[in-house]
Structures are given as structure tokens and as C-alpha cells.
Amino acid sequence: MSARKESKKTRSPGRVPGQPSGRALGFAAAREPWLATGARMIVHGVTAAVFSWPLTVPEAVVAAAVGSALGALSARFVAASKLRLGAILGFGVAGLFAVFFIGGLWGRTDIAAQALGPGQALRVGDALEFSLAAFVLSTTLRAVTLRRAALSAIEVAFIALAFGQLVVAHQDGAINRPFEIADPIISGGSDPTIALMIIGGVAAAVVILLLLSERNIVRGVFHLGAVALLLVFGLFVVGLMPEATVPETGGGLGLRGDDGSEEQRRQEQAGRRNNEQLEFRDNYDNAQNRVPVGVVLLHDDYSSPTGVYYLRQGAFSQYNGRRLVAATRADVDRDIARGFPTSPTPITDAPDESFFRGSIETTVALLATHNRPFALEAPVELRPEPNPNPRRFKRLYRARSAVLIADHISMLGLPVGDAMWSDEVLRHYTEAPPDPRYRELAERIIIGLPEDLRDDPVARALSVTQYLSEEGTYSLRSRHADADDPTGSFLFGDLTGYCVHFSHAATYLMRTLGIPARVATGYAVDEASRQGGSAILVSGQASHAWPEVYVDGVGWVVMDVAPQTVLSAPPGPPDPDLQRLLAELVRGQQPLPIDGEAAIDLGGAVRDALLWVGRGLGVLALVAFVFVVLGRLWRRSAALFAGDAASRVVYRAALDSLSAVGIRRDYGESREAFARRVEGLVPSFGPLTGGHVAAHFGASTDAGEVGAADPRALFRDVRRELRAAVPRRRRVLAILSPWTWLFSR
């Protein structure tokens, strides 16, 4: 035994290099397996289709997908060519420029338009341009990646960007974007979010395909594991914070009490129940906060005398030494609803309808979680409403409000405060910082009033807001939050701040003049944003705080400050399509099909597709079964009626008979060896095999001699022997499985 090994050892250095395998010399490593190429072709095709979808006509989308897939295929050959990496990149960039140049030329010259007609010319041109560009881009990206594994980052980035740009418009709660995806789905009455999720799923599948198409299967599996871990982590995070992207209530204005500020902790220590408060901030940035938080439907036409709809959610009337906080007294601010209605709930201390106030019904649908309802001021009654779309809306309620229909001027001469109030309540609403400068400033302001109005409280309040509007500068950036009295710092400083500063300053000044005032919070939406519709879309950036004055017989009247100098741009109008769409959803209606387009029922489409696939598979199975049965009958009958080719056909039929009962020749087994193997069972099969092989391999003159026995007679013997040898149930099974002849060889 050692000798054999020894000889091998001594001889192996001088081994004749007879069969150098390609693998050993490293040729095979440069080639991508076909499976990986196929997977990457799919990835590129899908990506190209996704990218071009919003940009062009359907024909060009298909063309781009095909071009990209072909590009991924051609990259195989480009990568195997002798081109240098730089040259590949150069050709790629030059090719793209050339394609765009040709595309531009196509658009400028009118030859194509004349020949094909403008519409057709555009389609053909787009299809050409997109397919060629996709082809060049895919070829370049894939070839570069094949050459240098590290450069696959470029490829992955392109693919990620293609999917990202498709869904980027969907951010900030704009469920109606991107239009080309959302519109048909919404008009069909479905939620576009599902479609977006499907797109996300496709993207994930594409990424998984990309990773699985790694040349090294171990690396592919490793990457797949990493992706799976990330997905699990992502699901975990989403599960933990389902509302992570949609803010609560004030949308970051600081109207929430859970900021962890010192006051809050002190309040909690004091056992106070209501923890809502206003926060002064130096850098308040709500420009990004465009997420819709609610929709308000007006059931009657109503135009606010101030041009702004004030949706009140909370009120701050208690001075705590630094600023105003939610009242702790039970007998004040009772017009603020504490919670959502579960049954028709009248609001205590709500104003009555009068010359100044008219009744308006509204429906409020909350898109984000709020901890208390808001309604057009001043709400009189809240009623719960059934939620037509629980997946979309958090909560629905109906509010009847006694809205202001008279302007402030008409309130001149009215007394402020309420005769029913106790002294304590009055003191509560008129408590201002002890700083004497407030009083001085307030008196300086009312000097500007005409003589006859100087004692009128409403006029005084209006002059205060007018002063602040004229002198103040609206800016989301300010420097007052660190001061002991932020409002004082603002008011007696640079007068630069945002609504929290203005509302506090106005309230303090009014209070020093003896006018009961408070700061109300909620949303202020410009009437223009209705854009003629009956819906008001409330987004996070509409959060507002404003001063209110209690006018006897009218109730709390909004007296907002509108700074004339504005450093921070006001928020733009909401997306009118989204506003209309959400309003339709609130009404519980299916938004009407656009332009008479057929509605797309997503669930139904999927069901139909599955049904068709099922039917197709069924038909295929039936066809296959018929083919198999006919094939068997034909091969069987051919053996009975065969002419010259008897040996072959009869032998084949005998093989089928054996295959039917599970007796088959192994791969690489010669026919005679097979015949010897089954000799015990079917002895006649041996001569039959001999005749068959002789007919084929034997000398032509001797063929008849060797295969002298009639093959048909032998075949009959074979069948008789089989019947005798094989149990009946096995033969029944053979009849029930007509496809066995497919496996005979």
C-alpha cells in the first residue's frame, strides 16, 4: 500500500501536464455563471422599468427594460473582452451622450414626425432613446462591476436611486403622490399605500436577487443574511413606533408637554393633571413639517371675518411666574374639550348664537394621533362619527361651532369679562407678570387710540395686537428661550419671535390693561387654502398659538397678531389634490374616477390574475395529460403496426411496458446489462434486446440472422411474463400513471 503512494509521490513532480483544468489556471473565475447573469438581467430590467415609468410612455418603459436586460447580458462579453476598465467607462459615458444627442436630434427634426405622425414619432423616439440609454448604462455598470467587485457600489447606488426617486414624492404623508401610481389606485377605491408597499417589496426582492446573484454563493448567502437581519430590525422598529413619522398634536410647536422641561417636571411633582404647555424655543423649524395631521370638512359655507380659520385645541391662561400654562382651576377654560366625544357632548361655557356668532357644522378627521379634539372655534357640541377608513384616519368626530360672523369693530363698546365670573376667575384671567414695564408699554400703546375709544377694552386689545403687528418681526429664530421671562425679553428686546412670543406678549399687555385674555393653541389655516372647496387640510406646520379676549356676550374672541415684518417665509398652501382626496375619503365616498378612466380594483386585479394563472396552469396540465396519454397510446400502437422499423419501435414499446411497472434502465447502463438485470423477471426481454442492438450495431448483412426471432412475438412474451411477474396492484398503478413512458430509455 505504501508502494503505490510512494510511486505517486515520486512521480507527481514530473507529471505530464495532460489535462490542465481551466479552474486551476483561473479562467473560470473571470466568468460569471449564467444563473447570476440571468438574475442580474432581471434586476436591471425591473430597475429600468421602474425608473422610466414616471418619465415616459409605456412603450418606452418596456423598451428600457428590455434594453437594460440586454445590456446586463452584453456586459458579460464586454467584461471578458480586452477593453481596459477606463475604456469601458469612457465608452459608456460617450455612448450615453451619443444616445441623448440622437434623441435630441430626433425631437428637433420633423422627418420622423412627418413620416409617423407626431404621437407615433414621440413614442418611437422615446422608446429608442430609453432603450439605448438603458442598454449603454446597464452594459457599463455591469461590465465595470464584473471587472472590479468594489465598483458594484455604483451599480447598487443606481438601482437604489431608481427605486427611491419613484417613491420620494410619497413622503410627508402625501398619500396621493406619486400621481401615476396613486391616481388609478385611489380612483379604484384602494389605498395607494399598499401599492407603494408592493413597490417596496419588489425593491426588496430585486435587492435580494442582486445579492443572491453573487458569483460566490457563500457571499451571496452572507449578504442575504445581512439583508434579512436589517429587515427584521426594521420591522422591529416599525412595530415599536408605528407613528414615528407623524407627530402628535401640535406638530412640534412645543404644544406637547412631554418635552421633559423643568416646568413639566415641577408640574408633575405638584400632581397637576394637565401637562400641556407652551414652550419657548430659539430655533423653531417647522418648515419640514408638512405632514397632514387632519382634515376639516365644512358642512356650510363659512368665511371667517379675519380670513383665517382658527381650530382651537387648547388654552393657556394660568400664569406660573414665567409664562402661561394650562389652568389648574376647574372653573376656568371650561370650553376646552378634555377628551374625544363618545356620545354627543355639549361643551360647557360655549358661546350662544347671536348677532356675533353663527352656527357651523364641521367634520374633523384626524390623520395623526391627538390627545384631545380640536374644532373650529368656538365649538358648541362634539359628536362621534363612524370612521369610513380606519386604516387612514385615526378618529372622526363632528363639531358644531358657534363661529364668529362679525368683525372686531362691531364688538367695540362691548364689555369684556363675564358678570358671572367670580373675582378669582377674573383675577386668573388678568394675572400678568409683575414687571412694571408691561404696564408702561401697554399704557403707551393705548395713547395712540382716539380719545373716545381709549377706555374701550376691545379697542384697547385691538391696539395691542396692532402695535405688535406693526413693531414685531416674525421669525422662527429668536433668542429669548434662556431668559427668565422670555416674553419680556422678546417684548422689550428685539421684538423678534414667533407665535408663542407674540401671543404671550399680547396676552400680558391686555391683562395689564385689565382685559381678560388667554393664549389659545391649535391650528390656524388661511381661508385661501380651501381653494374653493369645503375641506381644510391641516398640516403640522399650521400649528399656531394666538391671544384671545373674553368679550361679554360673545365669548372668547380671537385677537391674533399678524406681524408685518416676516423673516421666515409662511407655509405654502397645501396640496389641493391631497386636500380634495382626503376630503372625499372623510365623506366615505370613493373618489370619482378621473376623466372616466376605468377604476382599478387592486384586490380584484390580483384575484383575476391569480384566477387566470390558475386557469392557465389547469389548461396546461390538461394538455400535458392528453399529450401523455396520446403519446403512450401512439407508442403502444406503433409497436403493433410497425413496418420495417419493427425492432426499434417494438423494443421501445417493451421499454414502456417495463417503465410502467417501475423497471427502468439506469443512466450509463448498457442495454444488455439492463436485460441481464431483468432476466429473472422477463426472460424474453434478453433476446428482444439482443435483436434490437444487433439491428443497430450489427453488420447489415447479419442483422436479420442475429435478430432472427420475431420482435413482435418476443414483445408479446415480454408482456405475458410481466403480467405473471408483477403484482396486480402494481399494474393498476401503471394504468393510472400514463406518463411513465416519458422516463423509459
Add this chain to the structure above:
Amino acid sequence: MRDHMESVSMTESNESAEAGGDTGLEVARRVVDRLRARLRAAIRGRDETIDLVLTAMLADGHVLLEDFPGSGKTTLARALGESVREDSGIEGIAPFRRIQFTPDLLPSDITGTNVFDVETNGFTFRRGPIFAHVVLADEINRTSPKVQAAMLEAMGEKQVTADDTTHALDDLFFVIATQNPLDLAGTYPLPTPQLDRFLFKLVMRHIAPEAELEVLDQYPTPSLVRAAELPGVSRSEVIKARRAIRHDVRIDPLFKQALVDLANALRSDERVLQGASTRSLVLSLPALQARAVIEGRDYVSPDDLEALAPHIFEHRIECAAGIDDAAAVVRDCARGPIEALAQVSLKKSSTK
């Protein structure tokens, strides 16, 4: 290696003179039947080995037997030698010679040497034991490489050279070499290129208990004596049978393709360090034809390739470390070509 290939083609050209007439294949069948009967009478329970040895002899190849002492090698070789009757008239050719290889053997001990003849006052060549129809080279791995080389040279070229004079061996010259697979102490194992000279390497296993009992039952009559009672064949009949087999047994061109495919499969197999030589493919053709005749056919069938491939190629390939069963490797590699041969007979276009 190259010169041996030439020698093979030379051997073939020698015999392409004329076919064996109308009785060619019949002679071959008679030779097979008689030799088989005699050998079977002499050795019990080794029908398969007997067929393979006959195949090798009719294919003009040599056999390496690998087995244990006392398994009937000598009996087999002697029975075969004694079955062939000398009728050539050439002097000094024995029907059977047995050479026991030992470490101190010299090349001239087997080939023969020039001795001084006082009568002619010159040197005359005295033929060694290799000048015989059937030579049993016992324990060929026990002698030194130079003797092995001389022996294998003689096997390949059917001639010996002594002092610049070439002496042709008998046409029938057939060698059965043996080696003990286990007792390897003090041996000179044959390297793969030398093994290439043997058409077959046969591994004999212990015979079945019934056959063994039969062997004992023959006592006291020696089996060789009883075999000698059966009719034998003449040397010229064997030569004629060889020629008839080469020319009259139909071998489909597909078999050549199958052999090339098999060789390529062996060469590209990961388990094989060195694949089969081209010479081995050339030698395979008469072997396939010989087996066809032994199986009673006048055409080569895929079954012949399946049966012979392991014996032809097992000892010609060098396996990678850790691969012990070379025959299994050959069987694996032969599956593809055999399957292709088996499939082709069911195809319509190929039906005659």
C-alpha cells in the same frame, strides 16, 4: 511512449495481409469455444476471468493478474499454453514458459543471450524463456526495474535485442503477469506507464464456496490432466482467429467516438491526475471486438464497452490522493458515453 504506439501500428500492418477466408469468424468461435472449455475444465469458478484472459489473447494484448498465492494463476496460464498446439514449425518455441521473477534476475535470463559455439566458431543466440506462446511472468514486481523494462519492452514490440541483433518473438506471444497486491515488501512496483503495456489488469477474488468444493472434489485427478483430454487449438488457428476478429467483427464508428469521449471524461475528471493514453484507446478496439466474439456476436455492442472499460483503463490512470477505487472512477466516466450509445439505438434516423 511514442515508440510503443508505433509498434502497435506496426503490428497491425503486419497482419493486414489477407482475411481469414470464409471460415474466419467461425474459426474464431471454435477457438473461443475450445479454449474456454479447456480452461473451464482446468479452473473452476473463474469463468469471468477466463473470458477476459481469452479476450486479451484474441485481442493480442497481455494480462496482469493481481491476486493471492494459490488462486490458480499458474494453472490458468499453463492450461492456456498447453491448449495451443504448436504447428508453425519454428524451432525452439515452447507452448508455455513460466518465469519466476526474483531480485537477482538479469535481462538476459529472460530474453536469451549469445553464447559461443565451438562448432561454428561464432556466437549463436540462445533463446530465453520468453520465446513461448504463453509466458507466465510470476510476481513481476519482485524483480529489478531493468529486468521489468526488458520484459515490458519485449511485450510491447514482440522482439528482443541481444548484441545488436534483433530476434522476433512468436506471433502468438501472450504474457500473463502476476503480482501480489498485499505482500509488497522488497518489491519494485510497476509505474503507470509500464502498466500501460498490459491490456487488462484483472483482480481475481476468492472463488465461490461451491466452486471451491468442486476443486476439492476433483482430487486425486489433476485438473490439468482432465483438461488435456479436451480438444485444443493450433497456433495458426489462434493467429487466424485474431485476424478474423480484427477484420470481420463490425465496430460502429460511434464506438470510436465513445472511446474518445471516455478518455476525455477521464482526463477532465477531478479525481484523475493522469488520464488514459491514446495507445490505450487503440488497444481497446480489438479488445472490444474480441469480447463480441466471446459473447457470440459479430458486432461490438455497448455492453462490451461497459464490461471492458474498467479492466482496460483502471491501471492506466493515476488517481488523486484519497481516491482508492480507480475502477469506480472509470465506471463513472464511462456512463456518459455508454448512455449516448444506448440512446442512439432508439433514434429513428439511425435505424437501419
